[in-house]
Amino acid sequence: AQSVTQPDIHITVSEGASLELRCNYSYGATPYLFWYVQSPGQGLQLLLKYFSGDTLVQGIKGFEAEFKRSQSSFNLRKPSVHWSDAAEYFCAVGFIRDTGRRALTFGSGTRLQVQP
Amino acid sequence: EPEVTQTPSHQVTQMGQEVILRCVPISNHLYFYWYRQILGQKVEFLVSFYNNEISEKSEIFDDQFSVERPDGSNFTLKIRSTKLEDSAMYFCASSDQGATPSMNTEAFFGQGTRLTVV
Numbered sequence: 001a002q003s004v005t006q007p008d009i010h011i012t013v014s015e016g017a018s019l020e021l022r023c024n025y026s027y028g029a030t031p032y033l034f035w036y037v038q039s040p041g042q043g044l045q046l047l048l049k050y051f052s053g054d055t056l057v058q059g060i061k062g063f064e065a066e067f068k069r070s071q072s073s074f075n076l077r078k079p080s081v082h083w084s085d086a087a088e089y090f091c092a093v094g095f096i097r098d099t100g101r102r103a104l105t106f107g108s109g110t111r112l113q114v115q116p
Numbered sequence: 117e118p119e120v121t122q123t124p125s126h127q128v129t130q131m132g133q134e135v136i137l138r139c140v141p142i143s144n145h146l147y148f149y150w151y152r153q154i155l156g157q158k159v160e161f162l163v164s165f166y167n168n169e170i171s172e173k174s175e176i177f178d179d180q181f182s183v184e185r186p187d188g189s190n191f192t193l194k195i196r197s198t199k200l201e202d203s204a205m206y207f208c209a210s211s212d213q214g215a216t217p218s219m220n221t222e223a224f225f226g227q228g229t230r231l232t233v234v
Contacts, residue, residue, distance in 0.1 A: 036225070043122075043207060043227035044159070090159060104151075104223065106159040 002027040002095045006107035013081050014115045021076040021110050023091030032094035033074040034104070035065055039087045047089075050074065061085070086114045118142040122208050122226035129198055129233055137193040137229045139208030148191045149209040149223060150183065152176070159207065165191065198233045205230050 003026045013019055025031055032051050036044040048059025055067040065076045074091060091107040121140045129135050141148050150162040164172040165183050180202075182194045191210075195202055209223040 043120075044225040046224075092159075104161065106151075108158040 002093050002105050004091050004093050004105055004107035006089075006091055006110050008110045009108070010111045010113070012113040012115060015083050016080050019076075019078045019081045019085070019112070021089050021091075021112070023074045023076065023107060024072050025074060025091070025093045026072065027093055027095055029095070031067075031074075033065075033067060034092040034094065035059065035063070035074075035076050036090045036092060036106075037061075037087050038090065038109075044090065047076070081112075081114055083114045083116065086112055088112070118224075120208055120210055120224050120226035122206075122229050124229060125227065126230045127232070129231070131200055131233055132197050135195050135198055135231060137195075137206050137208075137231070139191045139193070139226055140189055141191055141208065141210030142212070142224055143189070145210035145212045145224075147171075147211045147223075148183075148185070149211075150193045151207040151209065151225075152204040153207065153228075154201075154204045162193075162206075195231075198231075200233050203231055203233045 005024045007022050034049045035047040037047050038044050047063050048057050048065055050057050050067045056064060058064050063076055063078050065074055067074050076089060088109045088111050090109045092104045094104050120142060123138045127135055146166060148165045151159050152162055153159045160176060161174050163170055163177045163183055168185060180196050184192050191208060193206060205228045207228045208226040211223040
């Protein structure tokens, strides 16, 4: 069965510092990987996705993520964090069920706080 | 930019009451989903809907839950007799998958409805 692990429940960084949010997945086939952000009171917004090709993917708001098959990881990075980046971040793996239908499995999320 | 919209943004209901959460998916999308997020926990899949019928549902989606597409634009989630543990953020999503599901499509999420059962 597929699963997603985000080992860090809560991270605090200073504004301007670099950021890396960890995500590890378990899935027997080629994974389809996503990072979503949820700002307070808002819905889930897609930051970036990986389907195939270049393992370093660029997303919105200056975020990037690198797919590492050997480590089953898809970590999210940003070189310089802004106060507006404070939010909850969810990693998700897309998979095809036995019935052929797709679904997303989400990690438990990492809450990012940004200190001035 | 097209978006998925959900109403209301916050609903408070008494235990045992019926609630209907409403969603307007993106107009040309074919697949619709409900997810929920209990406070402090992960986002969980509830149900997917295609061609006017449920295509997948999770173990969470028991007989208390139902979904409907009453017209060409709305997609609703009904909880018949709410329990305290139904308190959560409920997200609607839609995607434009074709007849053969592909992962090269993106699910767009609404802003969520926060349901509080008291």
